[in-house]
Amino acid sequence: MSWFSFSDMRLRRKIMVITVISTLVALVMVCLTFFLYEMMTYPEIRLKSLATWAQIMGDNSTAALTFNDHKTAQEMLATLKANPSILSACLYDNKGQQFASYQRDRAARRRYPAVAEQAGAESSGGSLKIFQDIFSGGERVGYLFLETDTEEMRTRLTHYALITVLIGLISFFISLFVASRLQRYVTEPLHRVVDRMWDIARGEWDITKRLEVSGRDEIGDVAEAFNAFMGKLQTVKDMKSDLISVVSHQLKTPVAEINGFIENMLDGITGEVNSRQRGYLDQMLVIGRGNYKLISDLLSISKIDRGVVSADIHPVSAKEVVALTIRDYEQIMKEKSLILRLEGTEEGIMLYADRDKVVEALRNLLNNAIKCTDSGSVTIRVGSEGDQGVIEVLDTGIGMDEETLGSLFTRNRVLGQEAHRSGAGLGLYISKYFMNIQKGDLTVTSEVGKGSCFKLVVPKYMKQAGTAA
Amino acid sequence: MKKFRRITLALVLAIAFPAWGQFSEYAVKAAYLFNFAKFVQWPNGTFNSAASPIIIGVLGDDPFGGDLDRTVEGKSVDGHPIRIKRFGAFDVTRVSQLQKCQILFISYSEKDNITEILGAMRGTDVLTVSEIEKFPILGGMILFDQEGQRITLAINPQAAKNSRLTISSKLLQVATIYKSE
Numbered sequence: 001m002s003w004f005s006f007s008d009m010r011l012r013r014k015i016m017v018i019t020v021i022s023t024l025v026a027l028v029m030v031c032l033t034f035f036l037y038e039m040m041t042y043p044e045i046r047l048k049s050l051a052t053w054a055q056i057m058g059d060n061s062t063a064a065l066t067f068n069d070h071k072t073a074q075e076m077l078a079t080l081k082a083n084p085s086i087l088s089a090c091l092y093d094n095k096g097q098q099f100a101s102y103q104r105d106r107a108a109r110r111r112y113p114a115v116a117e118q119a120g121a122e123s124s125g126g127s128l129k130i131f132q133d134i135f136s137g138g139e140r141v142g143y144l145f146l147e148t149d150t151e152e153m154r155t156r157l158t159h160y161a162l163i164t165v166l167i168g169l170i171s172f173f174i175s176l177f178v179a180s181r182l183q184r185y186v187t188e189p190l191h192r193v194v195d196r197m198w199d200i201a202r203g204e205w206d207i208t209k210r211l212e213v214s215g216r217d218e219i220g221d222v223a224e225a226f227n228a229f230m231g232k233l234q235t236v237k238d239m240k241s242d243l244i245s246v247v248s249h250q251l252k253t254p255v256a257e258i259n260g261f262i263e264n265m266l267d268g269i270t271g272e273v274n275s276r277q278r279g280y281l282d283q284m285l286v287i288g289r290g291n292y293k294l295i296s297d298l299l300s301i302s303k304i305d306r307g308v309v310s311a312d313i314h315p316v317s318a319k320e321v322v323a324l325t326i327r328d329y330e331q332i333m334k335e336k337s338l339i340l341r342l343e344g345t346e347e348g349i350m351l352y353a354d355r356d357k358v359v360e361a362l363r364n365l366l367n368n369a370i371k372c373t374d375s376g377s378v379t380i381r382v383g384s385e386g387d388q389g390v391i392e393v394l395d396t397g398i399g400m401d402e403e404t405l406g407s408l409f410t411r412n413r414v415l416g417q418e419a420h421r422s423g424a425g426l427g428l429y430i431s432k433y434f435m436n437i438q439k440g441d442l443t444v445t446s447e448v449g450k451g452s453c454f455k456l457v458v459p460k461y462m463k464q465a466g467t468a469a
Numbered sequence: 470m471k472k473f474r475r476i477t478l479a480l481v482l483a484i485a486f487p488a489w490g491q492f493s494e495y496a497v498k499a500a501y502l503f504n505f506a507k508f509v510q511w512p513n514g515t516f517n518s519a520a521s522p523i524i525i526g527v528l529g530d531d532p533f534g535g536d537l538d539r540t541v542e543g544k545s546v547d548g549h550p551i552r553i554k555r556f557g558a559f560d561v562t563r564v565s566q567l568q569k570c571q572i573l574f575i576s577y578s579e580k581d582n583i584t585e586i587l588g589a590m591r592g593t594d595v596l597t598v599s600e601i602e603k604f605p606i607l608g609g610m611i612l613f614d615q616e617g618q619r620i621t622l623a624i625n626p627q628a629a630k631n632s633r634l635t636i637s638s639k640l641l642q643v644a645t646i647y648k649s650e
Contacts, residue, residue, distance in 0.1 A: 063639035066504045067622060068497070072643045137507035137546050 012187045019179035020172060027171055031164040038160060042153065046128060047121055050146055053083060054132040058144045061091055062136035065099060073100035080104075085152035087127065091134075092116035092143040099142060116143035126150030189219045197226060207234045237305070245302040248295045255295060259288040293367075297426040304433055311354040311438040315461040318349040318382045318389060325362040326380070329370060338373060344382035350461035351389045353438050358391075358458060361431035361442065365393040365454045368427065372452070373397035384460055388440075391456045400446040408444060431456075497620055498600075498613055499537040505572060505596060505611065506546040508640035512594050512633040515571065522552040526567060526595075528586065529576030531555055559586050568593045575599040575609070583607060594632050605647035610634070614645070623647055 006014065057076065064073035073091050080086045080102050089102040089112075096116035121130045127149055134142040196211045207230050211223040262285045265273060273281065303309045322345050333340050351358065362380075369378045376396030383390045400408070409432045432442040440458035506523050523546060527537070541551035554570060556563065559582040567573060573595050575586060580601050587608045590597055597610045604612040605625035610632075612623040622644035629636050 060639065063508060063637065063643045066507070067501060067640070067643045068619065069621075069643035076642075137504075139507075139544075 010187075011190065012183050015183040015186060016176065016179040019182070020175050023171055023175035024168065027168055031168070035160055035164070038156070042156065043123065043128075046148065046153070047123075047130070050086075050128055050130050050148055051121070051132070053080070053086065054130055054144050054146050057089065057091075057146070058132055058134035058142075061100075061144070062134060062141055065091070065093055065134060065142040066136055070100055074102075076100075077102035085148045087147045087149045088112055088145075089147070090145040092145070094141050096143065112145050112147070116145070119143070126153060186219070189214045189217075190222075193219060193223050193226070200230070207237060241302045241305040244298050245306070248299040248302065252292070252295045252299065255288060255292045259285060259292060262288060293427075297430060300430045301426055304430070309433070309437060311357060311434075313352060313354050313438055316351050316353060316355040316358070318347075318351055318391060319345045321351065321355060321358050321362065322380055322382065322391070324355075324359045325366055328363075329366055332370060333378070336370065336373075337375065338370065339377035341377055341379040342382075343379060345380075347382065349382055349384055349389050350463075351458050352461040353389075353440065353458040354434070357434040357438065358456070361434050361456060362391060362393070364427035364431045365456065369393050369395035369397065369452070369454075376451075385457070387460050387462065388457050389460045391458075392453055393456070394451065394453045396451040399448040399450050399452055400444075401448050405444060405446060409442070493536070494620065495533045496536045496540070499533050499540040501613070501620070501622070502537065502572065502574060502598060503541050503544065503546075503551060505598065505640075506549075506551070508637040509572075509596055509629075510635040510637075511571060515594055516549065519548050521549060523549045523572070524552045524554055524570045526570035526573040527553065527555045527576065528567065528573060529556075529558055529578035532576060558582075561585075561589070564589045568595060570595050572596045572598060575601065575604075577601055583609075590632075592632060594634060596629065596632075596634055606650050608649050610636075611644075612647075621645065625649060 006017075009017065057080070060076050061073050063069070064076065077089050077091060077100050080089050081104070084104065086102075087104050090098055091100040092115065093099045098112075098114065101112060117131050119131050119133045121128065123129075127147060129145070129147045132144045132146075133140055134144055192214065193211060200207075200209050200211075210227045210230065213220045213223045213227070262281055264270065266278065266281050266285065300309070322342060326340065326342075330340070366378065366380070373395040374397070378396075379392075379394040381390075381392045381394065383392070409428050428442075435442045435456060435458065438458060440456070442457070443455045444452060445455070446452035502525060525537070525541070527533070531537075537553055541553065544551055556567065559579050567590065571594075573590065575583065575597060577600055579586060579599075583599070583601055583604070584607065587597065591608065597604075598613070599609050599611075600613045601609075602612075605623050605628065608625070608628050610625055610629045614621045614623050622640075623646075624636065624641060624644040625647045626636055626641060628649060
């Protein structure tokens with residue numbers, strides 16, 4: 001963050017900078033105004049003050065002048081000590097001759113005019129001189145001369161500057177403090193909104209989430225606009241799910257029928273099939289089944305998206321589940337020369353689960369295992385851990401690296417490059433989802449080049465309890 | 470410090486001296502006599518009207534010659550013109566005349582009658598001025614005194630107050646203050 005780039009500044013600092021600058025600008029303007037006012041009015045005030053002193057001094061000295069009392073006049077002028085800015089003073093008699101005098105600094109030996117001059121004021125080099133007539137009973141009895149120095153003016157200006165700097169510093173810190181307090185009212189709700197947005201963005205796009213609208217200000221507007229945006233997004237997503245749902249539903253039955261017809265032809269119902277025709281029909285059946293699987297997966301996904309998937313949970317034996325799973329794959333494995341091993345299927349473990357969904361999950365796992373294994377074996381191992389039933393699918397295939405494992409159960413993987421190998425790639429996401437909704441789970445361990453082990457966990461059926469906990 | 474001030478004063482006096490040195494003693498005293506009118510306030514009812522004259526009486530031999538007349542000629546104080554009245558030697562039968570003055574100068578020639586004169590003037594609103602020694606102590610108001618060449622004033626404010634006269638503090642400031650015995 002550069003000090004000079006205002007647009008890159010955090011909002012917190014922007015608010016503080018704006019507050020402090022506007023405070024200081026206002027303050028400087030006020031101080032400047034006072035300063036200018038002082039500069040403009042001070043000479044006049046000074047002259048008035050001096051004239052007042054002259055008036056008082058003159059008035060007090062009428063008797064001394066009238067009755068020729070130098071001593072009293074001298075003493076009276078000495079009272080000017082009370083005003084340190086008066087540099088010198090001189091009293092003249094009615095002939096204009098010096099009568100009594102005063103000097104603030106005796107050593108300075110200020111000169112005063114030898115004889116009285118015309119009444120009036122004169123300002124030169126900061127010092128102010130004034131001549132005043134002294135009247136008594138309508139008769140002029142003498143003159144008074146007063147002179148002030150520049151000291152007072154300088155002192156005043158210095159004081160002004162000091163006060164300005166002091167007040168400037170104080171108000172700078174006060175406004176800094178106030179700004180640092182007040183900026184929170186803006187930045188904190190904003191941070192909350194931004195944090196929540198990031199939460200939503202990172203959290204797999206859970207578009208059902210909404211921001212809390214904290215106030216009626218612009219930040220509240222942002223939250224509201226964001227919520228409206230999320231609502232719109234959800235509508236679009238729902239439309240997409242509906243479309244997929246309708247299309248896949250419409251496609252599923254025809255594809256199943258085509259597959260059925262191909263199977264019938266292969267079974268010879270339509271007459272003798274020669275080896276060349278059989279070859280084509282086999283290919284058609286593989287493609288047809290692939291399509292069927294893809295359509296089923298899409299349908300499952302759209303159901304998951306719309307939240308209409310429910311588990312139909314009953315006691316079911318693990319042996320039955322395994323049997324249903326491997327039924328369609330024995331042929332393929334035989335063709336690929338893979339050995340299928342079954343372990344623990346005879347132990348009579350009963351699961352409390354949705355049979356069809358467990359079977360579909362297992363078929364996905366077995367399908368993947370066969371696809372990824374070119375030689376060796378695939379093992380289905382049934383066991384139990386506490387009150388959980390465990391079915392593991394192990395292969396001796398190519399295995400997966402860490403990066404692949406990390407995103408294995410997410411639906412985003414579908415769009416990845418490896419779709420060529422694992423089909424649509426939605427299978428694992430669907431399988432894990434199916435397991436999760438029946439209090440089970442699906443996990444994986446794998447090692448590149450040695451094979452993978454998928455572990456499917458579902459609750460066991462407890463005879464005493466009657467239902468699963 | 471005090472000494473220094475005295476030297477300064479002496480210097481100032483030396484400079485200023487020629488300024489009044491050219492006037493005779495009685496010319497100065499005549500001016501003073503007139504100026505007293507500016508620093509003294511007479512009680513209400515003293516003057517019949519705003520233009521009533523201030524009468525300066527001279528009792529006994531007139532030492533001013535023509536100076537007093539020249540000083541007051543054409544002058545007025547607060548609208549009151551100045552009038553001079555000469556009475557000659559003190560005469561008990563003319564006391565009521567004396568009492569009509571605002572300022573009464575008692576000449577040195579009346580030195581022997583001073584107690585009697587002051588007794589007659591007691592309680593009247595007449596400002597009494599004289600050059601007779603101990604004048605303020607005897608119950609007079611203003612004495613022309615002498616300090617070297619300089620004419621100074623000695624005042625008995627209590628005596629003035631008894632006659633319902635108000636002497637300005639400015640005048641008191643330049644005078645030596647005395648009390649009656």
